[in-house]
Amino acid sequence: MSEHTDPVSHALVEYIGAHAPAEGAFLAELRAAAHAAGLPQISIAAEQAQFMRILLQLHGARQVLEVGTLGGYSAIAMARGLPADGKLITVEVEPAHAEFAKTWIARSDVADRIEVRTGRGIDVLPTLPDASADAAFLDADKVSYAAYLPHCLRIVRSGGVILVDNAFAFGHLLDPKNQEPSVSAIRAFNETVARHPELDGVLVPLGDGLWVARRK
Ligand SMILES: C[S@@+](CC[C@H](N)C(=O)[O-])C[C@H]1O[C@@H](n2cnc3c(N)ncnc32)[C@H](O)[C@@H]1O
Numbered sequence: 001m002s003e004h005t006d007p008v009s010h011a012l013v014e015y016i017g018a019h020a021p022a023e024g025a026f027l028a029e030l031r032a033a034a035h036a037a038g039l040p041q042i043s044i045a046a047e048q049a050q051f052m053r054i055l056l057q058l059h060g061a062r063q064v065l066e067v068g069t070l071g072g073y074s075a076i077a078m079a080r081g082l083p084a085d086g087k088l089i090t091v092e093v094e095p096a097h098a099e100f101a102k103t104w105i106a107r108s109d110v111a112d113r114i115e116v117r118t119g120r121g122i123d124v125l126p127t128l129p130d131a132s133a134d135a136a137f138l139d140a141d142k143v144s145y146a147a148y149l150p151h152c153l154r155i156v157r158s159g160g161v162i163l164v165d166n167a168f169a170f171g172h173l174l175d176p177k178n179q180e181p182s183v184s185a186i187r188a189f190n191e192t193v194a195r196h197p198e199l200d201g202v203l204v205p206l207g208d209g210l211w212v213a214r215r216k
Helices: 010-018 025-036 046-059 073-079 095-107 121-127 142-155 181-195
Strands: 063-067 087-092 114-118 133-138 156-165 199-204 210-215
Touching: 010 046, 025 073, 025 095, 046 073, 046 133, 046 156, 046 210, 063 073, 063 121, 063 142, 073 087, 073 095, 073 114, 087 095, 087 121, 095 114, 121 142, 133 142, 142 156, 142 181, 181 199, 181 210
Parallel strands: 063 087, 063 133, 087 114, 133 156
Antiparallel strands: 156 210, 199 210
């Protein structure tokens, strides 16, 4: 670690956001509508969405898997990084979230690139073929991340990218007093990713911490 590394302060986060590509009217409207509809306000940050879109574009990704759709914010942002014939499958367990997402995805400019599958990640992932995705993004129930990882390693092709959100455990990662199941699960998951022989990853301090890992 560099001895000159500064902590990522709130001011720097604001600065990063102010210097990222604009979220755009449609995604801003989606965010507001999701709030008004009573969906939890836990979509990824706008700058994280832009980072992921650019990463997928640089990677030349065509097929992407997401677990955790919520209102479709991250799915739409990522799908915008795919070519016109690209495809993003997003998995959501809550029917109300899936229905909201389907409505907004249908209105979006990438409607034909996104398919919402309603169900538990752990039930849907086994139905997806080997090496069928160039990238995956995990952003659902944190206690299941460890169970999702072997599926992602099977579904994402060699050389593909695995992104995982909330590596900072909602800000509680380094608080040893916090032993909530989701926080403990994330701590264990981070150790797994950092040492995994099939992964080459770095934790990026965007949003609540984003794993960016290449599947070897
Ligand atoms: C943090 S939100 C996803 C946010 C979304 N990726 C975004 O940035 O716009 C997590 C979502 O995962 C869903 N979820 C929770 N457990 C799940 C499971 N077992 N399988 C699939 N989805 C699940 C929740 O209902 C919620 O909508």
